[in-house]
Amino acid sequence: MSFVEFKAFVKKVNLKPKGVKEIVLEVNDDGLEGKLDKLSEMIDCKVDVELESRVVNFNVTINARTNKPVTEYKVDEQGVVHEVKPEYEQLEADLGIPEEKIETFEEEKQADREIVDEFIMSGMSPNFDDLPYDFANIVKRKLEGESYLKLANELGISSGKIVELVDEYRKRVAPLAIKWDEWRKKKQNEDNQ
Known part of the structure; x- marks a missing residue:
């Protein structure tokens, strides 16, 4: 059997x-x-194919007035990414003022899946209460070589559904992963100086 x-x-x-x-x-x-010889052996043969995008597409909600993301993140010294509440929201919460309705729009962004996966593998990615499984662990297991089919059978769902849920998890952690990657690169530069 040939594998490429x-x-x-x-x-x-x-x-x-x-x-x-x-x-x-x-x-x-x-x-x-x-790998070219092995690939050439497969010409005119039936093969199994699995394609997975190397890019994570996700949406960011933008404040139409400031043209900045509604949700921003900062990374602490340990590499944990935290959501930063805008100052006006904090003031509203402290003073009991009703929340101001802000005009927003969605902007599509992309993240390199390798960065998102490194963030997940680092153990710094969060679990979300509204997701039914520990997707950080599921993605880790997939990256370590387990198949979607095996993971799906274990969870009692279809392999198509697990791919969809893993994709959704990556989209949700992508903005955090980007911020974490910026922090990591900055820290490496500081350590090299």
Whole structure:
């Protein structure tokens, strides 16, 4: 049995006659280094394919007046990411003033999945009370080599559902992971000086 794993860009999906779809992948030379012979053996063979995006797309709610995110984060000395309440919200809470309605809009952002996964693997990513499982642990197990099918069977859900839930978890922790990565890089620079 041949097995080849590599990172690629999905360049095209072509619709062909009789319901056939042709998928075109683009791979750098070093991405297939030492794997081209095995891949060539698979030409005209049936194969199992699993594609997972290397990018996490998520939405950020932006304050229309200030053009800044409604939710901001800071990282403490231990690397724990905390939500920072805007000053006006804190004042409203302290004085018992009704919360001001702010005009907002959604902005789509992207995070490198590798950074999000490193954040999760670091043990710094949170669990959310409204999610039914410990997704930080599930993502760790997936990154350590367990299949979605095995994890889904263990939880009694479909493999499609676990992929959907893991994707949702990554989207929720992505802004925290970005802030954590900035903190980590800054700390490394300070340590190297």
